[in-house]
Amino acid sequence: MVSVFDPEDDAKSFAYSVGFWESIDQQEVIILGLPSQMGVFAVNEVYRQCEGGLMLTDGQRIDGLFEEFDVTCMARSVDKRYLLPEYLNSALWYHNWRTGKSLNAAYQLVWTYEGLWPWDEGAPAELLEDQPLLYSGILH
Secondary structure, three states: OEEEOOOOOHHHOEEEOOOHHHHOOOOEEEEEOOOHHHHHHHHHHHHHHHHOOOOOOOOOEEOOOOOOOOOOEEEEEEOHHHOOHHHHHHHHHHHHHHHOOOOOOEEEEEEOEOOEOOOOOOOOHHHHHHOOOOEOOOOO
16 A cells, blocks of 8 residues: 655545555555545555455446545546556556566546546536546446
C-alpha cells in the first residue's frame, strides 16, 4: 500500500496497492482525489473483500470502501498509457523486480458523489478534476 498526498490539497492525494497480483491474484488498484486516510482505507478494504471472494472486473461496483460513508465505487481498467510511475511507481517497480516484466494492468477505483459518477450529466466538474480518468470509455 502506498499513499501519496499533498498536505495542502486532498484532491491531489491518491493511494494504490503494491503486490495484489501476488498476494490475492488480483490486479493492482488505485484511487485518486481523496484524503490520504480515506484512500488507504478504501484500498485495504478492496484487499479484504478480494480475500473474501470479490473478483475485480471492469465495471464491477463495490460498496463499503469508506468508513461512515455510503458511497459506491466502480473498478475501471486503467488504460495502459497510464501505467506510469506518476501514478503507480512502487507497483511498477515491484512487479518488474519480482517477475522481470512490466506491469500490464490495474484498476482505478472510481467513486461517486451524491450518487453521481464523474461521467454522469449533472456531476460537478470537481468530481472529474479530483479523480482524473485513467481508463477509457464510459459505462452506463
